[in-house]
Amino acid sequence: MVSTSTVVVHPSRQSLADAAAARLVVALVDAVSARGVAHVSMTGGSMGSEIVRSLAAEPARAAVDWSRVHVWWGDERYLPAGDPDRNDTQNDEAGLSSLGLDPATVHRVPGPDASASAEEAAEAYAATLRSSGGGSFDVMVLGVGPDGHIASLFPHHPAAGTAGAVTVAVHDSPKPPPDRVSLTRECLERSREVWFLVAGADKADAVRRGVEGSPFEETPAAHVHGEERTLWLLDPDAASELG
Numbered sequence: 500m501v502s503t504s505t506v507v508v509h510p511s512r513q514s515l516a517d518a519a520a521a522r523l524v525v526a527l528v529d530a531v532s533a534r535g536v537a538h539v540s541m542t543g544g545s546m547g548s549e550i551v552r553s554l555a556a557e558p559a560r561a562a563v564d565w566s567r568v569h570v571w572w573g574d575e576r577y578l579p580a581g582d583p584d585r586n587d588t589q590n591d592e593a594g595l596s597s598l599g600l601d602p603a604t605v606h607r608v609p610g611p612d613a614s615a616s617a618e619e620a621a622e623a624y625a626a627t628l629r630s631s632g633g634g635s636f637d638v639m640v641l642g643v644g645p646d647g648h649i650a651s652l653f654p655h656h657p658a659a660g661t662a663g664a665v666t667v668a669v670h671d672s673p674k675p676p677p678d679r680v681s682l683t684r685e686c687l688e689r690s691r692e693v694w695f696l697v698a699g700a701d702k703a704d705a706v707r708r709g710v711e712g713s714p715f716e717e718t719p720a721a722h723v724h725g726e727e728r729t730l731w732l733l734d735p736d737a738a739s740e741l742g
C-alpha cells in the first residue's frame with residue numbers, strides 16, 4: 500500500500516526549510532513516544548543542509564529525545580570521512596552535530612578510507628541497516644535534482660533499477676562526484692513518510708513530472724512513496740509548473 504502525494508507550497512525557500520524542520524521535530528517526538536526509537540534518513544544537496552540548519556535553530560527541537568534518534572542518509576558521496584563534499588559533512592556543518600544525537604546512532608556510509616570500494620561500502624551500509632533496525636524509516640527526507648533524481652538514483656542510470664537489495668554502489672554519476680552509495684528505490688519506500696524538499700525554478704519541471712507522473716526511468720522521484728504519507732514540500736518556484 501503506498502500513499503498518494505500531497506503538495507504543500509510554502510511562501511519562500513526559508514519558510515520551506517523552517518516548516519520542514521518543525522514538521523520533523525513533531526514526527527520524531529511522535530515516533531519515539533510510539534516506538535521508543537525513531538529512524539530518519541537525511542539527504543545531501545542544498546535543501547538537505549537547509550533543513551538541518553533550521554532544525555538546529557528550531558526551539559521545539561528540545562522536545563526530541565535525540566538519544567533515541569537514528570540518522571541515516573539516502574545517499575553518500577564515496578569520499579573519505581570529513582571530506583567537505585560528503586553529505587554527512589555538509590549536514591554536520593549545518594548543525595547536525597549540535598542536536599545532541601548519540602554518535603553511535605548516526606550511521607555514516609564508509610568512504611574509501613574505510614572500505615576497498617563503493618560496492619564494499621554499500622554492503623557495509625546494508626549490514627548496518629539490517630543490524631540497527633534501519634531499513635524501515637519513520638521519515639525519508641529527499642532532495643530532488645533538476646533531472647528528477649532522488650538520492651543517487653538517476654534517470655536512465657543502470658544502478659537506479661537495482662532490485663532485491665537495500666543499497667547500491669553508483670558509478671559515473673551525472674552529478675559529481677562520480678562514485679556514490681545510495682539506498683535503492685525499494686529501501687527508500689520502506690518509510691512511513693517520504694518528504695521531497697524542493698526549491699528553485701530549475702526543479703519545476705522535475706516536480707511536475709514527479710507529482711503528475713512520469714516513467715521511473717525518466718523521473719525516479721515519481722516512483723518513491725511513503726507507506727502512510729508522501730509530501731512534496733515546495734517553494735513557489737519549484738511549484739510553478741504544477742497544474
Ligand SMILES: O=C(O)[C@H](O)[C@@H](O)[C@H](O)[C@H](O)COP(=O)(O)O
Pocket residue numbers: 542543544545546547574575576586641642643644645648649650651674
Ligand atoms: O548527494 C546528492 O547530491 C544528493 O543526495 C542529491 O540527491 C540531492 O538531494 C539532489 O541532487 C538535490 O540537490 P539540491 O537540493 O542541491 O538541488
